Amino acid sequence: MPDLDVSTLHGSLTDRALNSMNFLNxxxxxxxxxxxxxxxxxxxxxxxxxxxxxxLARFATHLRDQGLSEPAVQRTILQYGRTKGIVHDLVxxxxxxxxxxxxxxxxxxxxxxxxxxxxxxxxxxxxxDTDVLLATAPTYVGITGAARLVDLPVLPVPDGDLDELLxxxxxxxxxxxxxxxxxxxxxxxxxxxxxxxxxxxRRLLEIAAQEDLVLLEDNPYGLFPADGADRxxxxxxxxxxxxxxxxxxFAKTGLxxxxxxxxxxxxxxxxxxxxxxxxxxKSMVTVNTSPIAQAVIGGKLLANDFSLDAxxxxxxxxxxxxxxxxxxxxxxxxxxxxxxxxxxxFFVVLTVPFPVDDELLARSAQDYGVLWTPMxxxxxxxxxxxxLSCSSxxxxxxxxxxxxxxxxxxxxxxxxxxx
Amino acid sequence: MPDLDVSTLHGSLTDRALNSMNFLNxxxxxxxxxxxxxxxxxxxxxxxxxxxxxxLARFATHLRDQGLSEPAVQRTILQYGRTKGIVHDLVxxxxxxxxxxxxxxxxxxxxxxxxxxxxxxxxxxxxxDTDVLLATAPTYVGITGAARLVDLPVLPVPDGDLDELLxxxxxxxxxxxxxxxxxxxxxxxxxxxxxxxxxxxRRLLEIAAQEDLVLLEDNPYGLFPADGADRxxxxxxxxxxxxxxxxxxFAKTGLxxxxxxxxxxxxxxxxxxxxxxxxxxKSMVTVNTSPIAQAVIGGKLLANDFSLDAxxxxxxxxxxxxxxxxxxxxxxxxxxxxxxxxxxxFFVVLTVPFPVDDELLARSAQDYGVLWTPMxxxxxxxxxxxxLSCSSxxxxxxxxxxxxxxxxxxxxxxxxxxx
Numbered sequence: 043m044p045d046l047d048v049s050t051l052h053g054s055l056t057d058r059a060l061n062s063m064n065f066l067n068x069x070x071x072x073x074x075x076x077x078x079x080x081x082x083x084x085x086x087x088x089x090x091x092x093x094x095x096x097x098l099a100r101f102a103t104h105l106r107d108q109g110l111s112e113p114a115v116q117r118t119i120l121q122y123g124r125t126k127g128i129v130h131d132l133v134x135x136x137x138x139x140x141x142x143x144x145x146x147x148x149x150x151x152x153x154x155x156x157x158x159x160x161x162x163x164x165x166x167x168x169x170x171d172t173d174v175l176l177a178t179a180p181t182y183v184g185i186t187g188a189a190r191l192v193d194l195p196v197l198p199v200p201d202g203d204l205d206e207l208l209x210x211x212x213x214x215x216x217x218x219x220x221x222x223x224x225x226x227x228x229x230x231x232x233x234x235x236x237x238x239x240x241x242x243x244r245r246l247l248e249i250a251a252q253e254d255l256v257l258l259e260d261n262p263y264g265l266f267p268a269d270g271a272d273r274x275x276x277x278x279x280x281x282x283x284x285x286x287x288x289x290x291x292f293a294k295t296g297l298x299x300x301x302x303x304x305x306x307x308x309x310x311x312x313x314x315x316x317x318x319x320x321x322x323x324k325s326m327v328t329v330n331t332s333p334i335a336q337a338v339i340g341g342k343l344l345a346n347d348f349s350l351d352a353x354x355x356x357x358x359x360x361x362x363x364x365x366x367x368x369x370x371x372x373x374x375x376x377x378x379x380x381x382x383x384x385x386x387x388f389f390v391v392l393t394v395p396f397p398v399d400d401e402l403l404a405r406s407a408q409d410y411g412v413l414w415t416p417m418x419x420x421x422x423x424x425x426x427x428x429x430l431s432c433s434s435x436x437x438x439x440x441x442x443x444x445x446x447x448x449x450x451x452x453x454x455x456x457x458x459x460x461x
Numbered sequence: 462m463p464d465l466d467v468s469t470l471h472g473s474l475t476d477r478a479l480n481s482m483n484f485l486n487x488x489x490x491x492x493x494x495x496x497x498x499x500x501x502x503x504x505x506x507x508x509x510x511x512x513x514x515x516x517l518a519r520f521a522t523h524l525r526d527q528g529l530s531e532p533a534v535q536r537t538i539l540q541y542g543r544t545k546g547i548v549h550d551l552v553x554x555x556x557x558x559x560x561x562x563x564x565x566x567x568x569x570x571x572x573x574x575x576x577x578x579x580x581x582x583x584x585x586x587x588x589x590d591t592d593v594l595l596a597t598a599p600t601y602v603g604i605t606g607a608a609r610l611v612d613l614p615v616l617p618v619p620d621g622d623l624d625e626l627l628x629x630x631x632x633x634x635x636x637x638x639x640x641x642x643x644x645x646x647x648x649x650x651x652x653x654x655x656x657x658x659x660x661x662x663r664r665l666l667e668i669a670a671q672e673d674l675v676l677l678e679d680n681p682y683g684l685f686p687a688d689g690a691d692r693x694x695x696x697x698x699x700x701x702x703x704x705x706x707x708x709x710x711f712a713k714t715g716l717x718x719x720x721x722x723x724x725x726x727x728x729x730x731x732x733x734x735x736x737x738x739x740x741x742x743k744s745m746v747t748v749n750t751s752p753i754a755q756a757v758i759g760g761k762l763l764a765n766d767f768s769l770d771a772x773x774x775x776x777x778x779x780x781x782x783x784x785x786x787x788x789x790x791x792x793x794x795x796x797x798x799x800x801x802x803x804x805x806x807f808f809v810v811l812t813v814p815f816p817v818d819d820e821l822l823a824r825s826a827q828d829y830g831v832l833w834t835p836m837x838x839x840x841x842x843x844x845x846x847x848x849l850s851c852s853s854x855x856x857x858x859x860x861x862x863x864x865x866x867x868x869x870x871x872x873x874x875x876x877x878x879x880x
């Protein structure tokens with residue numbers, strides 16, 4: 043058979059977002075000796091293989107306590123199962139405890155990671171080619187990629203600014219386009235690290251009502267405020283009008299290897315709720331989320347009285363200390379540059395006076411042994427900034443990585459000055 | 462917020478295929494006392510919760526044997542992982558042992574169930590609105606639904622007949638459409654139960670080469686020939702020209718609750734293989750398949766020297782006996798009707814002289830306590846036939862179900878005669 047011509051395959055395959063994700067995944071394999079301030083994966087410090095059977099057993103006990111017979115327990119965990127999931131009730135209790143979000147468990151669809159939740163939601167809202175999605179720029183590459191997979195254009199809202207949002211809505215409508223939703227990460231956003239203040243959250247909900255817009259709230263990092271920082275209420279907890287679809291992940295707070303996420307979609311339709319429509323789509327994407335994987339997350343929720351806030355105090359301390367180490371290091375060595383000072387989460391964005399692209403990253407990895415992420419991956423355009431992630435290194439690795447970064451930056455700045 | 466208008470959401474949500482899947486999933490919950498000859502799920506007879514930690518431990522030992530350090534073992538199973546999967550090499554060995562399929566493990570993408578494999582493949586091949594998929598009619602509702610999700614029309618090929626296939630290709634091309642692939646289940650197909658003979662397989666491969674068509678071979682039931690029946694070679698094992706994309710499932714042969722499937726896509730592109738393109742799409746659908754779930758399947762493969770044929774001898778005996786019980790019962794009690802006599806798999810199709818729809822199924826469930834599947838769900842048109850599945854009942858349940866079916870059929874036939 044002759045070579046397949048990639049140009050005859052779906053356009054997303056030559057899209058920047060999909061190749062970006064791929065590039066970022068591959069580069070760490072290409073430079074195994076480089077320390078990664080690129081990966082947004084959670085710390086492995088407390089990984090324990092025995093957790094898996096322990097959480098499974100905890101969930102099985104819970105099912106027995108609910109009155110299920112032994113065959114029914116086995117069937118629940120080992121057989122094909124409910125499309126919307128088997129830990130929806132436990133997720134609802136977690137949301138009540140940790141997020142002050144109170145929803146009917148039937149409004150929750152448990153998904154194969156939060157990425158599937160995004161895909162299902164965007165698939166539902168992309169009905170014809172006038173539909174568009176609005177998203178904070180810079181934004182998570184996973185939402186851009188999912189949008190591309192369903193041929194949904196993404197209109198950038200610079201820094202999530204609400205006046206920019208209103209202006210983007212107005213322009214889109216004037217062009218005959220239909221803005222369906224606005225994607226935001228109000229807490230310690232990926233990649234900026236920044237959060238929305240309370241007034242902005244309230245105003246955003248007002249704008250959503252006034253403009254008849256759905257808000258897609260993605261919250262993977264909310265449980266990781268840095269030392270002393272207060273947590274702000276999520277949009278969904280402030281939402282009295284079912285304007286917010288809440289995208290949830292357990293990758294950072296539960297266990298990444300479970301690949302379990304969820305979407306809260308309590309919006310009503312003429313004869314049901316949006317969650318049931320998303321479930322229909324899910325039945326054609328993954329049928330149902332592995333009940334074994336769900337049982338692991340369910341067991342962790344049960345073992346921690348539904349509080350992942352409580353379950354993550356050690357992880358939070360690591361991220362918090364690492365975040366401070368990064369900003370302290372930048373202040374001590376690079377006072378001439380500017381960077382964001384997040385109050386939590388995984389990411390710091392450093393702005394530099396020279397172009398930052400994948401080639402420069404490869405040089406940093408090869409010659410200096412440190413990986414970071416060019417911010418261009420989160421925009422549609424080149425930008426002179428890089429993202430530093432604090433989550434996947436221990437204190438010693440971080441210090442070495444920052445020293446290497448300083449050597450790299452010093453050489454780059456010197457070269458930039460002399461050119 | 463006002464009710465969402467479903468007509469402003471993606472068209473698939475009002476499509477027959479998606480609601481069909483939903484209906485079939487729901488009806489068994491609505492009539493919990495009815496015995497199901499509808500479900501295509503595997504037998505639960507040998508389910509054992511302890512299998513999960515045992516298989517996990519087996520896979521972890523394998524990783525240690527490969528030289529991985531303890532942190533690396535933990536990272537492999539608990540952290541985010543390789544997009545194409547972590548059991549691809551074990552799957553390749555299984556394919557060599559059980560299917561005489563020999564492929565580079567790099568050509569395998571491990572997926573969140575075979576459904577995701579279908580979705581990724583159809584997404585790749587649906588580039589513009591001239592693209593169409595060909596599929597045997599009747600066909601699996603999951604392929605119809607996945608096609609609908611990516612707006613890819615499905616052209617039916619009656620009973621998978623090869624002359625019909627050639628004619629469908631010709632007509633489509635004359636209409637300016639681009640037939641991208643032909644979806645087939647050559648072994649014990651869902652829903653017909655029938656298999657393609659060896660000559661037909663060879664001729665199909667010739668047609669694919671001649672018409673420059675890709676074949677999508679789906680093989681969930683191939684390891685379940687009934688007593689005495691020989692297994693025929695899969696299309697992929699006969700494929701010397703990389704014409705066949707092989708869709709694999711472990712739901713019936715491994716463990717349904719793992720939700721692990723895969724796709725073999727060794728077709729070349731200008732600078733790589735199709736599997737890598739599918740992986741890019743996967744990174745935006747589910748990121749990666751739960752490594753915990755993959756480890757369970759990997760452990761089962763390791764524990765059985767890569768042969769799921771050997772691992773399933775007890776299950777095969779059950780399906781084989783049940784299949785014979787169904788056809789013997791039909792011969793003894795319904796000699797005036799016609800049905801398929803499959804040489805393996807899960808399904809028998811019974812043709813009757815009265816209309817068969819969802820309403821009739823509801824009556825059968827409610828008044829006779831037996832569930833089956835209207836064949837209309839696998840076509841675009843009504844059809845007077847029903848599908849009986851032998852897989853999810855034990856011998857005693859099956860006998861009761863068949864007696865109930867006979868009561869139902871007798872009443873229906875009598876009513877049909879008198880009307």
